Amino acid sequence: MIELLPIIMFAVVCLALMLGYPVAFTLAGVALLFAGGGIIGGVFEPALLLTFPNRLFGIMSNYTLVAVPLFVFMGVMLEKSRLAEELLSNMAKACGRLPGGLGLAVILVGALLAASTGIVGATVVTMGLMSLPTMLRHGYNPSLATGTICATGTLGQIIPPSIALVLLGDVISSAYQQAQLHLGVLNLQTVSVGDLFVGAVVPGLMLVAMYMGYVLLVAWRRPAQAPRARLETHEQTVSRTQLLLSLVPVLVLITLVLGSIITGVATPTEAAGVGAAGALVLAGLKKQLDWARLSEVMTTTTRISAMIFTILIGASLFSLVFRGFGGEELVHHLFDQLPGGTLGAVLVVMLVIFLLGFILDFIEITFVVVPIVGPVLLAMGVDPVWLGIMIAINLQTSFLTPPFGFALFYLRGVAPESVPTAAIYRGVAPFIVLQLLLLLALALWPQLVIS
Structure with a gap:
């Protein structure tokens, strides 16, 4: 029974999160309850809890994590500056006459927003408010329109610079060092966030191309679902100058940051x-910068950053107690017993992460699940950059999978009442399949990530 405590502890956390309790306090609270019970029962070493202040100091002094509030600030400021609104309007005019043109415009603009903001919620809400009414007005199938917007909004998870990759990079780097210590390696190597950014470029572009290919396929096979836009006379053209003036600022910012x-x-x-x-x-x-807007951006940035770091602290305590009960050794043993060796272990982890995406947020999975399975997989010889990108794409599906897909919630909040929730769920299904196909492609050709 004692050896099953890590599994019971993990199950209790998942259950509490499904019941709607705050993530950070659930992680920390469950960890302390189990640690307290373990101390009383003599199966948990109390001295382990004394190491937590050092862990907390390490989190707060982590130079890499300073990028999180800065990227959040950048994304929120760009959202409030209405840059996306102008870009989408001009791109829709340029592509609108093509079959599926409005859908292609949404994907292209969404990819640019993903590369400049990295915030899924902001992208989905912005695109939903600006493009969904236009797509519906021009005869687009509601499922196709909503699915395209939701899926495009999740590109911020994989296209760098991505907040998800920053957080995942820090967790993967820590897991990689633990794996090396387990193997007795003295000269420890690290994995930087920049390595993940470089590894994510090709998969991110592939996903954009797959989304566009799907929209073009629908427009070709079922033209009534993605018709050519019937633009008004004053909307029919956009000059090259107008298009460039809306594109160049975003491209320059992306080049400066990512380049x-x-x-x-x-x-x-x-x-x-x-x-x-x-x-x-x-x-x-x-001319969108004033004290009121700056105050709003800073307040939003503080709220999001505080949420992320509070979850990280709670997850760190949970991970500490989980290991104190022998959870890491249990995972090692379970993976060793799996058929297929390393391949079998990777498949099981990917499947578990995909299923957890139905009920948990990507931050929760990143901070709770990855520190548990990451060191084990990396000790088995899995490339850390490849593993990080595979997990990032897998986590991207968590935004689209009902019932708790956050992209679905974001779009439902701004979509017209005439669009049923069932249509949104149907719309994201093909894009989930495309993401899973990309995972399969990266599994078959890992050089797409690590070449």
């Missing part, structure tokens, strides 16, 4: 600072 990381000129944290400053400049140039 400086890939070329090694700047660390992700330094590049995040450049991105935050660039977002301020763009907002000022568009």
Whole structure:
């Protein structure tokens, strides 16, 4: 019974989260309850809890995690500056005459927003408010329209610079070091967030191409579901100058942030600072910067950052207690017993993460599940960058899978009442399949990530 305590502890956390209790306090509360019971029962070493302050200090002094509030600030500022609204309007005019043109415009703009904001909720809400009424007005099938918007909004999970990759990169790096210690390696190596950013570029572009291919396929096979846009006379054309003026600011910001990381000129944290400053400049140039808007952006940034770091602290305590009960050794033993060796272990982890995505948020899975299974898989010889990208894409599906897919909630909140919730659920199904196909492609050709 004692050896099953880690599994029971994990199950209790999942149950409490499904009941709607706050994530951070659930993780910490369950950990302390089990630790207290273990101390009383003599099966948990109380000295382990004394190491938690050092862990907490390590979280707060982690230079990589400084990028989180900076990227959040950049994304929120760009959302409030109405840059996306102008870009989507011009892109819709440029692509609207093509079959499925409005859908293609949504995907292209969503990809650019993902590369410049990295915030799923902001992208889904922005695209839902601006593009969904237009797509419905021009005769788009509600399922196709809502599915395209939801799926495009989740691109912020995989297209760098991504907050999810920043958080995942820190967790994977820690897991990689633990795996090396387990193997007796003295000269420890690390995995940087920049490595994940570089590894995510090709898969991110592949996913954009797959989304566009699906919309074009629907427009070809069922043209009534994705008709050519019937633009009004004053909307029919957009000059190259107008299109460039809306595109260039976003592309310049992406180049400065992502280019400086890939070329090694700047660390992700330094590049995040450049991105935050660039977002301020763009907002000022568009005359969208005032004290009220700046205060709103800073308040939102503080709220999101505080939520992320509070969850990280709770997850760190949970991980500490989980290991104190021998959870890591239990996972090692379970994986060793699986048929198929390393391949079988990876398949099981991917399946578990996918299923947990139906009930848990990506932050919860990143901070709770990955620290448990990551060291074990990496000790079995799995490439850390490849594993990080595979997990990131898998986590991306958690935004689309009902009943707790957050992208579905975001769009439901801004979609017209005439669009039934069932239509949104039907619409995301093909895009979930596309994401799973991308996972399969990366499993068959890992060089797409690590070449």
